[in-house]
Amino acid sequence: METKQVAWTPTMSAYMLANLCDVVAKGTRTSTGFKKCHYVACAKALNDHFHLSLTDTQISNHNRTWRRKYQKIVKLKQLSGAGWDEEKFIIVLDHEHYTNHILDHKEDEPFLNKPIEHFEEMATIHGGSMATGQFARGSSEPLASNNVVHLDEEVAATPDEVGQSQNVGESSAPKQKKAKTNHSADAGLQATLLACSERLAIAIEKTADTNNNSTLELWENMKKLPGFGLDFLAHYYAYLVENPRTATAFQVLENEQKMIWVARYVKNTFPDFVQSVDPTDGGAEG
Template sequence: MWPQSPQAVLWGEVVSPTQVYNHLRKWRQKWARVSKLKDLSAALWDDQAHAIMLEQEHYLGHCKDHPKDAEFLNCPIRFYTEMEAIFANAMATGKFALGSAAGPKRKRGNFSEEKMLMLTNMSNAVNNVANALRETGPTHVDANLYLAVMEMPGFSEEALIVAYTFLLDNKAQGRGFVNMSDAHRALWLRTFLAKNYYV
C-alpha cells in the first residue's frame, strides 16, 4: 500500500512520482539511443559484451559528429540487459520486436520468455504507478482546507496565508489539519507559526 502523501519508498529511499517518472524517462531515452545506434550501417553487435562495435575510422567520424554517442560505442553498454528487459518490448518495432527472428546484429538476450514477460509486466506496473502518482498526487487538495485555516480566530491573515501555503505543499499534513478539532488546529498553528517567526 502506498503512503497517503504523493511519495513512495522504493529500495529504501523516499521518492516522489516525478522522480520515478524522470528516472524511467532518462533510461527510456538511453534505450532509444542504443536501439538507433545498433542500426548504424557500419555497426556490428557483440552479444557477449553487449557492445555496438564500429571500426576505428567509422567510430572517430561518428563521434566527431555525435560526441554524446561515444559512451555507447566500442565498449560494453552499462545496464544493457536491464534496459532491454524493461524497454525492448514497449519500444520495439520491425526486426527488434519481441518474438521476431533475430538478425546477425541482435539476439534475444539471456532471459527466457517467462522471465521476459515477468520483467515487462513489472516495468509496466511501475510505469503505471508512477504515472498515477504523478497525475493524482500533486493535484489533490482537501476542499475544506482553505476555510479550516483562514477561519481560525486569533491569527493575522498574513500568518494564516503562510500556514495555508505550507499545508498546500504538504498535503498529508493538510488533510490532518482539516480533521483536527479547533483546539488542536489552534495549537498546531501556534507551534508552526512560532517556528516560522510569525508569532
Template sequence: MSGFILRKFADLVGQGVKTDKGFKEVHVNSVAKALTEFSGQEVTGTQVYNPLRKWRQKWIRVCRLKDLSGAHWDENTFTIILDDEHLLGHTKDNPKDAEFPNVAIENYVQMQIIFGAGQATGKYAMASNEPLGTISDVTEGAGASEEPCLVGTTASGSAGASPSHSGAGAGSSYGSYGKKRRLSDEELGIMTGLTGAVNKLAEAVQAPVVVQTTDVHPDLYQICMSIPGFTDEELMTCLTYLLDNKRQGDGFVKMEPKHCVLWLRQHLAKI
C-alpha cells in the first residue's frame, strides 16, 4: 500500500500539481479515495500522509548516501555502490542506512519526482545553489517536530492530513499547526493597496451620475423649440441632438432663422 500511495502522488506531480508548499488537502484526499477504491477499505487523509512522510525520510537518507565520499551512483539500476570498508564504517554509525547501499533503491523515480525539487522547509530546505535532489545539512535522529511540511495548509490554516512543523529557517512560511501563515510586510503592503483601490472603485460605481449642463448655451432651448413649421416631437429630436453635440448647438444658436429652419429640415431628413 505504501508504494501505491507514493506512485499516486508521483502521478499528481506529473499532472502539474505544484508541491513547493506541500500537497493540498484535496490532493491528499484524492489519493486516499483512490486507495479506498483499490483496497476496498476506508482510508483517511492521515493514513495516506504517514506513508508519504516515511518515503520522505528515505529520500533524505538516499540523497545523503549518494554524496558520501567513496560512493558511486549507478543511474541505470538506481543503486548506491559502496565498497565493504566504506559500507561497514558508515552503517556502524548509521544503522538505518544499511538497507540502501548496493541494492536497487525501491521507487527511486517516484521519490525523485515528488521530493527531488525540494519540497521540504526549514532545515530540510535546499539552498538556491544546490542541485535538485540534494539535502542540506541533515542530521540523523531528527525528531517528529523537525518533519518537513508535506501537506500544505488550507484556507482555515489547518493541515490537509496531519500536523507538521517547519524548522526555524528564514525561508519557512508556516507556523505551528492550526495557525494561519503571517503575511510579510511586502504582502501586507500589496493587500492594503489593492483594498484601497477596490474601495475607491466601489465608491465611484455607487456615486450618482451628474450631467454637467453649464456649458450649454442658455438660449438653445428657446430658439430651437420656437421655430414654426415643425411638430414638438421633431423639434425635441433636434434639440436632443444639439444638446449632445455642443459645437453644433453653439453654431445653431448663431444662425439666422431661415438657416435654422434649413438645418432642422436637413437633420430630420437624415433620421
C-alpha cells in the first residue's frame, strides 16, 4: 500500500521533533533507530493535536528527512575554513568561501551563514546514531561518539544509502578487540580526563562570565547526584555549560531523570571504560 504524501508545516515538524526528543530524554535507546511503537505514539500525539490522520510510516519518513538534514550539517561543519557558532547554531564561512561554495553546491545554501532551525532537536534525536566522532568533536558536542551511521528501522533505505552506511561502518569498525584490564582502563581514562582539562577550564570560565545564576548553581546541584564520580560529573557539567539550552532543560528535571541523562552521557562518552550504567540507581561503574 502506497504511503500518502503529507504536506508538513513548520509547526507540525516542530511538534514531531519535540515529541521524539522527549522519547530520547526519557532514556530510550535509539542508537539503531526508533521502534515502531515510538512512531505510533508520535503519530497519535500529532493526530490529537492537529486533528490529522497520520500513520507511523509517515512519521518515520519525515524523521528520515530530518536525519538527512543533520547528516548534511555534520559534513558541512567540517568544510575547510568553516567556523561554528555554538550559541546561534551557525556554520560560518567568509564571504568569498561562501560564494564559491554556493556556486557549486546551491543545495547547501540553507545551512550556511544563518541559524540552523531545530539543530538541537536534530542533534538530540540523531546525534547518537550517526557519524559524530571525527565530524563533530567541536566545543558544543559530546567528547566522543561512535563513528557509525544507522538508518531508521521502519524505512527501507535506498541502495546508495546502504552503500554509504556500510562504507562508514567498515572504516570505523575496530579491526581487533582490545584487551580489557582494569589497569589499562584506568590509565586510558586518566589520559582522557587530562586531555580534556583545558576544555573544562574554559567551560568554567565561561560560566563565570555569563553571570547566569541558574548556571552558577548547576555544579553545586550536580555534585549531589549519587553514584557518579566527580570526574564524570565534571565532564557532563562542561557539556551543559557549552549548551545552555540543554542545561536549562536539565535543571528542571527531578534527580532520577537527571541521573538518566548523566548516565547516558557517561556511557556514550567513555564506552571503553564504563562497563555498565544503570539509570535506575544512578550508578556508573567504571
